[in-house]
Amino acid sequence: MSDSKVYSPGSEFAKNAQIQGMSAYREIQEHAASDPAKFWAELASRELTWFEPFHQPLDWQPPFAKWFVGGKINACYNCVDRHLLAGRADKPALIWEGEPGDERVITYRELHRLVSRFATVLQNLGYKTGDRAVIYMPMVPELPIAMLACARLGIIHSVVFGGFSAEALRARIEDLDASIVITADGGWRRGKEVRLKPAVDTALHDLLGVKHVIVYRRTGSATELKDGRDFWWHDLERHLDDHASVAQAAEHCEAKDLDSEHPLYVLYTSGTTGKPKGILHTTAGYLLQTLMTMKWVFDLRDEDIFWCTADIGWVTGHSYIVYGPLAAGATVVMYEGAPDYPDFGRFWQIVEKRKVSIFYTSPTAIRALIRQGDRWPEAHDLSSLRLLGSVGEPINPAAWEWYHNVIGKQRCPIVDTWWQTETGSIMIAPAPGAVPLKPGSATLPLPGILADIVDSKGEPVGNNREGYLIVRHPWPSMVRNVWGDPKRFVEQYWSRVPGSYFTGDAARRDDDGYFWVLGRVDDVMNVSGHRLSTMEIESALVHHPAVAEAAVVGKPHEITGQAVCAFVTLKQGDWSREKLGDELRQWVGREIGAFARPEEIRFTDGLPKTRSGKIMRRLLREIVTTHAVTGDVTTLEDLTVIAKLSAQHDEE
Ligand code: WT7
Numbered sequence: 001m002s003d004s005k006v007y008s009p010g011s012e013f014a015k016n017a018q019i020q021g022m023s024a025y026r027e028i029q030e031h032a033a034s035d036p037a038k039f040w041a042e043l044a045s046r047e048l049t050w051f052e053p054f055h056q057p058l059d060w061q062p063p064f065a066k067w068f069v070g071g072k073i074n075a076c077y078n079c080v081d082r083h084l085l086a087g088r089a090d091k092p093a094l095i096w097e098g099e100p101g102d103e104r105v106i107t108y109r110e111l112h113r114l115v116s117r118f119a120t121v122l123q124n125l126g127y128k129t130g131d132r133a134v135i136y137m138p139m140v141p142e143l144p145i146a147m148l149a150c151a152r153l154g155i156i157h158s159v160v161f162g163g164f165s166a167e168a169l170r171a172r173i174e175d176l177d178a179s180i181v182i183t184a185d186g187g188w189r190r191g192k193e194v195r196l197k198p199a200v201d202t203a204l205h206d207l208l209g210v211k212h213v214i215v216y217r218r219t220g221s222a223t224e225l226k227d228g229r230d231f232w233w234h235d236l237e238r239h240l241d242d243h244a245s246v247a248q249a250a251e252h253c254e255a256k257d258l259d260s261e262h263p264l265y266v267l268y269t270s271g272t273t274g275k276p277k278g279i280l281h282t283t284a285g286y287l288l289q290t291l292m293t294m295k296w297v298f299d300l301r302d303e304d305i306f307w308c309t310a311d312i313g314w315v316t317g318h319s320y321i322v323y324g325p326l327a328a329g330a331t332v333v334m335y336e337g338a339p340d341y342p343d344f345g346r347f348w349q350i351v352e353k354r355k356v357s358i359f360y361t362s363p364t365a366i367r368a369l370i371r372q373g374d375r376w377p378e379a380h381d382l383s384s385l386r387l388l389g390s391v392g393e394p395i396n397p398a399a400w401e402w403y404h405n406v407i408g409k410q411r412c413p414i415v416d417t418w419w420q421t422e423t424g425s426i427m428i429a430p431a432p433g434a435v436p437l438k439p440g441s442a443t444l445p446l447p448g449i450l451a452d453i454v455d456s457k458g459e460p461v462g463n464n465r466e467g468y469l470i471v472r473h474p475w476p477s478m479v480r481n482v483w484g485d486p487k488r489f490v491e492q493y494w495s496r497v498p499g500s501y502f503t504g505d506a507a508r509r510d511d512d513g514y515f516w517v518l519g520r521v522d523d524v525m526n527v528s529g530h531r532l533s534t535m536e537i538e539s540a541l542v543h544h545p546a547v548a549e550a551a552v553v554g555k556p557h558e559i560t561g562q563a564v565c566a567f568v569t570l571k572q573g574d575w576s577r578e579k580l581g582d583e584l585r586q587w588v589g590r591e592i593g594a595f596a597r598p599e600e601i602r603f604t605d606g607l608p609k610t611r612s613g614k615i616m617r618r619l620l621r622e623i624v625t626t627h628a629v630t631g632d633v634t635t636l637e638d639l640t641v642i643a644k645l646s647a648q649h650d651e652e
Contacts, residue, residue: 005397016433041054047288051072054071074256076115084112097333099336115145119153134157136181138336139311141334142216148322163595180210189337270536281424288476289475289477293324295328303357305358306325309365359387360388364393364528377407416442421479424477425477428451449475450473454467530595534554536596566600568603623642
């Protein structure tokens with residue numbers, strides 16, 4: 001792969017880039033690697049606004065890291081208030097577009113006012129530093145406003161993606177022991193209302209810990225409020241205005257002095273067991289690295305219009321719609337709805353209308369748009385674009401070429417960014433004015449990130465060999481813990497290669513030192529750039545009364561990268577397989593969320609197992625990938641199972 005096509009930074013781009021040329025970049029890299037903690041500490045002092053300076057860069061008691069020890073800081077202050085003093089008060093912070101076509105432009109001054117007022121509302125309801133708030137909202141400005149208001153007061157927020165079901169929402173509220181839920185009546189997607197409040201009601205049924213539900217009115221559809229528990233967002237804000245003195249004080253709700261390591265948020269992600277893990281991110285380190293990657297990877301300038309198309313319910317939205325760009329004082333575009341509504345030109349229409357200069361999306365979105373043909377992008381003026389980004393999975397060369405030619409008109413570098421919910425911000429990606437690009441490679445680890453590729457004994461594998469991707473030294477935005485489960489944190493990430501962080505990805509490095517990420521090595525699938533756990537879907541399936549056993553694997557899919565394929569054995573009974581297939585898909589939708597529904601359900605009489613009874617998903621993966629099994633089957637208990645499964649496929 002090292003002899004793949006190489007794109008040197010375009011002269012037009014490189015001329016103005018903040019990091020220019022490979023030799024300057026190598027210097028930064030070497031300086032950073034010689035003492036990463038010192039390197040990050042210098043940046044932290046310079047780039048963040050502190051209430052009190054820290055006295056120690058890093059306290060590393062593996063695997064527990066504390067960055068910028070002793071410092072006092074506030075993430076909301078850094079994302080909002082400080083820009084008012086830096087001459088950005090009238091600069092748009094958020095340019096929002098609703099799916100139906102409504103729009104709002106919110107300046108930093110206005111954002112400060114809205115966040116302060118909502119923080120006052122939370123404070124008046126009695127919420128304080130350390131409390132947990134679950135946020136379950138559509139992509140409206142009130143979502144980042146709620147997050148920032150929590151951060152202002154030190155309330156730990158946990159955003160639950162609006163596509164999750166009531167069941168999944170409930171599990172997260174319970175795990176966090178949250179006392180407040182912030183939601184909306186619904187949101188718009190593909191011209192239809194996605195209702196949210198009814199799911200909250202189902203989730204909270206007989207759950208006593210939640211004292212308040214705040215409901216933002218987005219769609220205006222009929223919504224029931226439970227007396228004493230539920231309040232309209234606008235009613236609570238209106239109460240502030242009942243007294244002039246309260247209203248005035250609310251405009252300046254003070255940002256709390258918080259410890260560098262104060263928990264900023266918990267975001268749940270799928271792991272290798274049935275239960276999602278609550279990834280804990282803290283304040284100063286997270287903020288620093290999201291901010292620095294805005295500069296290094298996106299080459300951000302004050303005049304840029306930055307659009308990340310992710311949903312804030314995923315980490316990409318946390319880091320590159322909210323905290324990173326706002327900490328940098330950028331103008332952020334935020335879009336509520338689907339890319340194909342009202343037609344497949346929506347993204348390009350927004351780019352043209354808003355003069356987007358940096359556009360960050362996923363390979364799955366690119367592939368879906370390629371399929372619709374070039375006429376959609378060609379109908380719009382995309383000349384404002386200067387940089388393109390990709391995240392979520394390796395970008396296949398065909399998608400890369402299209403993105404580069406049809407969207408970027410060969411002028412815009414493409415930054416392929418490798419990172420994870422756990423890493424908090426981008427880890428491996430090019431500095432676009434310095435690093436030549438190779439389609440399909442995220443290129444080099446960023447300054448201060450000591451990534452490596454090792455074998456099962458933890459020994460470096462050398463060039464052009466496949467191995468496990470690990471990170472050797474702590475980095476500022478790293479996951480600090482799994483909420484309520486430190487044992488899982490240690491076992492999952494820090495036990496495979498002692499002292500190093502285990503990513504769960506396989507990778508290879510070429511002769512130029514470029515990293516090629518190959519995919520997960522565990523039972524985690526990547527569907528449309530979203531992480532799904534095989535075990536989580538299996539345990540949802542076996543809850544169904546008809547299902548005896550289930551095994552889930554990812555099967556290759558042209559658009560979504562992988563699709564969920566479930567092998568299911570049934571209990572004794574008179575089941576109609578045809579009806580049951582649909583029913584089970586709906587069932588998974590109810591237990592987890594519609595995005596987790598299996599694309600395919602295959603009923604079978606038996607599953608391949610080892611003699612100790614473990615399901616051999618590896619064989620099932622082979623069946624759905626290559627339609628045959630060539631791998632080692634010596635540990636298989638019943639060889640006829642494979643013959644039957646393969647034969648079954650041939651009949652289809
Ligand atoms: C997994 C993390 C934070 C990004 C959104 C997904 C895969 C992500 C790339 C990339 C190759 C990638 C990895 C990783 N992945 N970006 N540029 N090249 N693989 O976050 O849900 O935490 O998933 O996504 O497998 O481990 P996530």
